Amino acid sequence: MLGGLEWSPRKNLPDYMKKTAQSPSNIAFIKYWGKTDSKTRVPTNNSVSMCLSNVFSTCTVEFDEKYQQDDVNFIDEAVVKEKELKRIYQVIERVRAKAGIITKAKVVTKNNFPKAAGIASSASGLSAVSMATAGAAGLNLDKKELSKLSRLASGSACRSIPDGFVEWEAGNSPENSYAKTIFEPGWWKIADVIAVTDKKMKKISSTSGHKIADTSPFYKTRLAGIPDKIAKLKQAIKEKDFTAFGQILEQEALNMHAVCLTSTPAVIYWSGATMNIISTIVSAREENIVEAYFTIDAGSSVHVICQQQDAAKVTKLLQAVDGVTKIYSNQPGIGARFIENHLF
Numbered sequence: 001m002l003g004g005l006e007w008s009p010r011k012n013l014p015d016y017m018k019k020t021a022q023s024p025s026n027i028a029f030i031k032y033w034g035k036t037d038s039k040t041r042v043p044t045n046n047s048v049s050m051c052l053s054n055v056f057s058t059c060t061v062e063f064d065e066k067y068q069q070d071d072v073n074f075i076d077e078a079v080v081k082e083k084e085l086k087r088i089y090q091v092i093e094r095v096r097a098k099a100g101i102i103t104k105a106k107v108v109t110k111n112n113f114p115k116a117a118g119i120a121s122s123a124s125g126l127s128a129v130s131m132a133t134a135g136a137a138g139l140n141l142d143k144k145e146l147s148k149l150s151r152l153a154s155g156s157a158c159r160s161i162p163d164g165f166v167e168w169e170a171g172n173s174p175e176n177s178y179a180k181t182i183f184e185p186g187w188w189k190i191a192d193v194i195a196v197t198d199k200k201m202k203k204i205s206s207t208s209g210h211k212i213a214d215t216s217p218f219y220k221t222r223l224a225g226i227p228d229k230i231a232k233l234k235q236a237i238k239e240k241d242f243t244a245f246g247q248i249l250e251q252e253a254l255n256m257h258a259v260c261l262t263s264t265p266a267v268i269y270w271s272g273a274t275m276n277i278i279s280t281i282v283s284a285r286e287e288n289i290v291e292a293y294f295t296i297d298a299g300s301s302v303h304v305i306c307q308q309q310d311a312a313k314v315t316k317l318l319q320a321v322d323g324v325t326k327i328y329s330n331q332p333g334i335g336a337r338f339i340e341n342h343l344f
């Protein structure tokens with residue numbers, strides 16, 4: 001016997017603990033596509049994104065002895081996939097292990113936008129869950145640690161923790177792979193006008209797409225070009241050179257989807273509406289109607305990037321496109337934070 005000095009998990013939390021976090025979705029200008037380690041979500045390349053001001057998730061977590069088991073609830077979601085629930089239960093387990101507690105938790109979460117429409121719901125949702133769970137368990141994590149914790153749940157979620165324009169440094173281990181702010185949200189007045197398309201659910205999850213990215217004959221070529229692309233993109237943001245910035249981000253989106261389309265099996269995210277939006281934006285640019293560029297994540301919806309003074313014009317153009325069901329206009333936003341309004 002060590003006379004009471006043996007380590008044992010703290011049985012219960014000192015007090016009743018409840019925290020609510022709100023976290024934005026983000027749009028990647030340089031994409032995360034492919035991992036060196038699937039389990040810990042260490043990516044093959046750095047990526048660059050922007051937090052979005054108007055599409056976010058809110059999550060309240062409470063650890064309390066009164067709960068017999070972990071309980072996860074989604075507000076306003078008719079169908080919740082097993083896989084999604086599993087990721088949240090894993091966040092709770094991870095945090096419990098870190099905090100050395102065994103208390104059960106109740107989690108309530110909601111999005112202010114439709115899931116799986118091409119807006120990164122896993123990014124906002126799982127970063128909000130990670131931050132609220134860590135906070136409720138009494139862990140006082142800084143942004144770097146929160147970014148790493150979020151990354152374990154969903155790679156892109158690590159980019160929703162810091163504010164504004166963000167770079168996720170791939171690193172080479174779970175310890176040095178996290179995201180940080182490269183420019184504050186107020187740095188540049190650009191907008192992301194998201195055109196949500198009529199196709200409801202994406203068929204291939206991004207997690208599955210990542211796994212087969214290296215089956216594309218173009219994958220290695222893509223990776224070789226990324227450091228230079230990131231350097232040029234960051235320079236364009238620094239100089240507020242919208243044309244250079246737009247050209248890089250649009251080429252990059254096409255580059256990532258070229259890898260998707262040429263993977264085995266092929267990963268096709270675009271619908272007819274996606275093509276309608278692309279041709280509208282390209283024509284508007286060619287005809288000097290408005291300077292805007294498109295980017296697309298793992299879904300059929302399109303993110304149209306323009307300067308804020310042109311956002312209303314872009315919105316109007318997109319409203320007239322066949323297959324567009326909803327539009328969300330965003331500015332560069334702040335990252336995840338705690339809020340006082342609990343969901344239960």
Ligand code: DP6
Pocket residue numbers: 027028030031032033041047120122153154155156157206207208210296297298
């Ligand atoms: C196309 O973060 O959804 O949106 O780590 O498996 O959860 P997991 O993948 P996820 O991948 C997002 C891919 C992307 C590009 C990007 O956001 O960089």
